[in-house]
Amino acid sequence: MRAINRFHVLDTIRRHGPIARVEICERTELSATTVSAITASLIDDGLVAPQHIGDLRNGGRGRPRVMLTLNPDAACIVGVKISPYRMHLVVTDFQGDVLSELGLPVRLDREPLIVLSYLIEDGVRSCVTKAGLTIEAITSLSVALPGVVEYGTGCVRASALIAEPDAQLAEAMVARLGIPTIVESDANAVAQAEYWFGEARALEDFVLVSLENSIGLAVMHEGQLFRGALGLSPNLGDLIVSGPDRAAPVRLATIAEQEAIIAGSEDVESLRESARSGEAAQEIVKRIEGGDEGLILSATRAGKSLGLALANIVTMLAPPRIFLVGSSLALGDHLLNDLIATLADATPEPLAGVSEIVVSMPGDAAWARGAAALALRELYGAPWSTTGPARHAYKNGIQGENHGR
Structure with a gap:
């Protein structure tokens, strides 16, 4: 209390x-x-x-x-957002104001944990130096990435970015940098950013769905992010849905992730190259408007499947607002028209109009700032002494006693 x-x-x-x-x-x-x-x-x-x-x-x-x-100088936090083709970092003060930010191109496809931890370390050190600080001045590090994450232990149970299952990412970063480390899903990080700094500042309850190279879900209830057993983050891409043309059930990710949409094109490799430069969605739009029938079909399927998934969320939770974020939204009406129409058709009549859909396009810096806000939220509730925050010890030791700046 x-x-x-x-x-x-x-x-x-x-x-x-x-x-x-x-x-x-x-x-x-x-x-x-x-x-x-x-x-x-x-x-x-x-x-x-x-x-x-x-x-x-x-x-x-x-x-x-x-x-x-x-006191903005009471602590300094590093927030990191990682995707398959880019890593974005920010350093914030105790108020959450950004002191420096850095975007780095990367290519991550089930890399060994040691490779990912090295890249994060290099990015953190560069961003901290850019802020005119040293690593010793950093109070906490918070890393956000797609996948299934145990918030309490910093274990990444599964992610398309890491080769090993049950990767102990927090432990790896503590070993490299000596900084208490939080690991969280990217959807939860951007939800925290929307709640603290963005369009959800006046809301205590909302749902956020991230549509990028993965499909994430965040549920904010009474100002608290919902986490399951062991602090597990929900992953909407793992939801089972009907396959195309009522085929056998499949996971939502196999239909609606950006890679799944790209796979419908006759020129898959060219689109994958565009994805590496962060321009896949824009290139998909060009191909659709040019009459690429395969992409038109895959975008339509993705929109309909996402609409069904959102209808289930409305049925279970009846959130007042559902935020859609992520690079796939650059497809615009080619994705959203079918999504919204299917959502309206599949939502139970008593719940029609209950949930407002909001399309938001926060940049990578906002996701990284949200990761930093997750660490700040912990610090705000932690007992402090003159040497710094003394937080409860977790299994991986990231929250040892009286770890200070």
């Missing part, structure tokens, strides 16, 4: 600061005694700084009003 209250106070200051203690009480519904105790501790730890407004020394009248704001 102390950690929860601490998080809500810090997050309120982040969202609304500079802010007075009385307003923190109103927004968090915590007692004045609780807020006073928490903010005093946060000031002692150097996480929050008081600002005096109406100080008599500056010609004001009456008693100075004390406002609270986050």
Whole structure:
């Protein structure tokens, strides 16, 4: 309960600061005694700084009003977003403001864990240097990638980027950099970015579906990301759906991932080369508009299958809003028309109109910033001492006692 209250106070200051203690009480519904105790501790730890407004020394009248704001220098975080053809990194301060960012071209297709960890290390060191910092100044590292991830242990159970199953990515990064490391699905990272910095800032409940080289799912409920047993992230691409023309059931990924859409073309290799430069969706649109029948069919199938998947999500969760993000949305109406029509047809009548579909196109930096926000969210709820955050120990040791800057 102390950690929860601490998080809500810090997050309120982040969202609304500079802010007075009385307003923190109103927004968090915590007692004045609780807020006073928490903010005093946060000031002692150097996480929050008081600002005096109406100080008599500056010609004001009456008693100075004390406002609270986050200390941006209290921690520095590195967020990383990895896809098959690109890695994007940001360094943020304690408020989540970006100090530096870096995009690097990569080619990742079931690489050994040691190769991926080397690439991440190289990118982290470069981005940190670009921010004018050293590795010793970094409080936490957060890595987001497609696949099935155990948030609590940093184990990647399965990902198209890593050759080994059950890859201990967090352990590998701690060994390389000596920084506490979080590993999360890319869908959860971009959902956190939308919630903290983007179009979902006013929402406590929503669903996000990422449509790229994989199909991810994030569920935000009462401001908390849903995670399954062991902190597992849901992966929508593994959902079983009907195959084309009512064939045997298949996984959604085999119909609706970008690679599956590309496979319908007569010129697959050329489109795969475009994918490596991050321009696959735009090239698919050109081919469709040029009359590529195979691509038209595969895009139609993808849209219909995604519409059915979203109808099931609406049936189970009835979210007020569903965000669609990712590079595949560059297909525009060639994908969305069939998706929206199928969703409308397949949604149960009592739930018609319950869920609003929102198409969002955050850049790679937003996904990486979302990864950093996941680490910040942990730090906001962690007990601190003068040496830094002391978080609960997890299996892989990424959250040891009193690990500080």
